Amino acid sequence: MSLFKLTLKELQDSFTRGDASAYEIARAYFLRVSVVEPKVNAFLTVNDKEAIFVEAKAIDEELKSWRKTLPLMAMPIAIKDNICTADMPTTCGSRILGEFTPPYDATVIGKFREQRFFPIGKTNLDEFGMGSSTEHSAFGPSRNPWKLNYVPGGSSGGSAAAVAADECVAALGTDTGGSIRQPAAFCGVVGLKPTYGRVSRYGLIAFASSLDQIGPITKDVFDAGIMLNVLAGQDPMDSTSADVPVTDFTRAFKKKDVKKLKIGIPKEFFAEGLDSEVEGAVRQAIEEFDQLGGEIKEVSLPNTGVAVATYYIVATAEASSNLARYDGVKFGHRSKGNQDLLEMYRTTRQEGFGPEVKLRIMLGTYALSSGYYDAYYAKAQAVRSLIKQDFDQVFEEVDLLVTPVTPTPAFQMGEKIEDPLQMYLSDLYTISASLAGIPAISIPCGFSQNGLPIGLQIMGRPFQEEIVLRAARAYELVTNWRKKRPAIR
Ligand code: GLN
Numbered sequence: 001m002s003l004f005k006l007t008l009k010e011l012q013d014s015f016t017r018g019d020a021s022a023y024e025i026a027r028a029y030f031l032r033v034s035v036v037e038p039k040v041n042a043f044l045t046v047n048d049k050e051a052i053f054v055e056a057k058a059i060d061e062e063l064k065s066w067r068k069t070l071p072l073m074a075m076p077i078a079i080k081d082n083i084c085t086a087d088m089p090t091t092c093g094s095r096i097l098g099e100f101t102p103p104y105d106a107t108v109i110g111k112f113r114e115q116r117f118f119p120i121g122k123t124n125l126d127e128f129g130m131g132s133s134t135e136h137s138a139f140g141p142s143r144n145p146w147k148l149n150y151v152p153g154g155s156s157g158g159s160a161a162a163v164a165a166d167e168c169v170a171a172l173g174t175d176t177g178g179s180i181r182q183p184a185a186f187c188g189v190v191g192l193k194p195t196y197g198r199v200s201r202y203g204l205i206a207f208a209s210s211l212d213q214i215g216p217i218t219k220d221v222f223d224a225g226i227m228l229n230v231l232a233g234q235d236p237m238d239s240t241s242a243d244v245p246v247t248d249f250t251r252a253f254k255k256k257d258v259k260k261l262k263i264g265i266p267k268e269f270f271a272e273g274l275d276s277e278v279e280g281a282v283r284q285a286i287e288e289f290d291q292l293g294g295e296i297k298e299v300s301l302p303n304t305g306v307a308v309a310t311y312y313i314v315a316t317a318e319a320s321s322n323l324a325r326y327d328g329v330k331f332g333h334r335s336k337g338n339q340d341l342l343e344m345y346r347t348t349r350q351e352g353f354g355p356e357v358k359l360r361i362m363l364g365t366y367a368l369s370s371g372y373y374d375a376y377y378a379k380a381q382a383v384r385s386l387i388k389q390d391f392d393q394v395f396e397e398v399d400l401l402v403t404p405v406t407p408t409p410a411f412q413m414g415e416k417i418e419d420p421l422q423m424y425l426s427d428l429y430t431i432s433a434s435l436a437g438i439p440a441i442s443i444p445c446g447f448s449q450n451g452l453p454i455g456l457q458i459m460g461r462p463f464q465e466e467i468v469l470r471a472a473r474a475y476e477l478v479t480n481w482r483k484k485r486p487a488i489r
Contacts, residue, residue: 003025009222023053030052040145073116079119080173093139104203123142128319148488159217174204191441208322221473242463252466273428301390303390307428313376321368328344356420387435400468442457443476
């Protein structure tokens with residue numbers, strides 16, 4: 001079997017046994033990228049193949065005398081291009097960062113490097129993570145491997161497409177309001193947004209700091225556990241990373257059922273606007289959980305209806321403040337031929353940012369301006385607390401919540417680009433978990449009639465990723481959605 005078809009666990013086993021060498025793995029993946037990347041356009045930068053080959057040969061040489069491997073050693077992993085890497089440019093899908101190559105690695109990249117992973121490349125995204133289709137990337141959109149004229153979702157669309165197209169064995173994404181889960185659903189792969197604070201954000205270029213989280217996009221749930229094992233943990237470089245013990249998340253996979261777990265179905269997530277095929281697939285999945293021994297219960301999250309509005313105040317406000325640093329002085333693009341400093345600031349930002357980013361900076365600046373702060377920003381923060389309270393209450397009754405990930409399967413390229421509100425609504429079901437800071441996973445649960453993947457979302461209590469992973473894996477093992485692969489044509 002071709003190496004690029006394996007899951008992370010399978011590839012790891014094959015490498016550990018010595019069946020596949022690091023060099024063979026590197027070669028197989030770079031070859032795969034050269035074949036499918038012209039169609040999928042998942043990457044903004046593909047790493048220097050020769051440099052990885054040198055490292056691969058060095059690993060193989062060292063292992064000859066002492067075969068001791070590490071979980072991510074020689075594993076080709078793609079990195080969303082808003083995570084800082086010292087060996088490759090980091091663009092955030094924006095022109096404003098110009099030729100910026102960070103002088104340092106993000107904490108998560110440092111952890112991966114300790115294991116000697118293969119950073120295969122940096123993946124495409126909506127500019128600064130603002131979008132749901134990668135169409136807001138300054139460097140052109142990525143495509144959905146299942147149907148090339150459909151979007152892969154966003155903002156981590158490049159990472160999800162790269163995993164679905166077997167261009168990497170796993171990828172890193174980031175999620176502010178759904179950007180790991182929504183593209184995972186659209187591309188038929190697994191995406192996990194950990195609890196806020198579970199994974200260090202040091203070196204993740206900020207969009208909305210109180211919401212941003214890094215997480216894995218993988219071929220199956222087991223792989224998400226392997227990735228989280230390396231990603232998780234407190235980091236002195238990120239004061240919002242949490243001091244919570246990190247266990248071996250793959251232990252969660254020993255139990256292959258959901259016995260004794262109470263599973264809530266929030267009725268607000270099945271209201272008007274939900275596509276009937278998506279609803280059908282999700283309801284079928286709920287049946288499976290019943291078969292697997294779960295206790296199913298309808299619950300209510302009454303403030304769900306205002307989550308999108310709340311998010312677009314909080315996220316834009318934080319973005320307007322975070323993006324103030326791009327002024328042409330410190331790094332990235334600088335507009336030339338200006339009369340004075342103020343003009344340089346203005347033209348730099350005008351040239352460097354795309355329309356969606358400008359729209360959000362304006363919205364956020366407005367929401368934070370004096371006279372409007374209380375009416376918008378303070379109000380949104382108060383509503384955010386109510387949304388969080390909804391979850392706290394529900395999690396007194398149930399252990400998990402099961403919902404759709406998106407109201408519809410992937411949409412066509414160009415379909416929503418002119419209508420921001422329609423685009424924003426594709427995150428209807430993912431945004432609540434971001435506002436509440438809770439862990440949530442997206443896993444495949446079926447296909448639409450025209451052959452596009454459908455995703456299932458499982459949310460859990462803060463820092464209870466283990467329970468989320470256990471349930472997701474139990475479901476995955478009794479269904480075979482993940483075994484179906486895109487033909488890419
Ligand atoms: N699509 C949402 C937005 O545009 C979420 C993005 C994200 O999670 N980075 O803000």
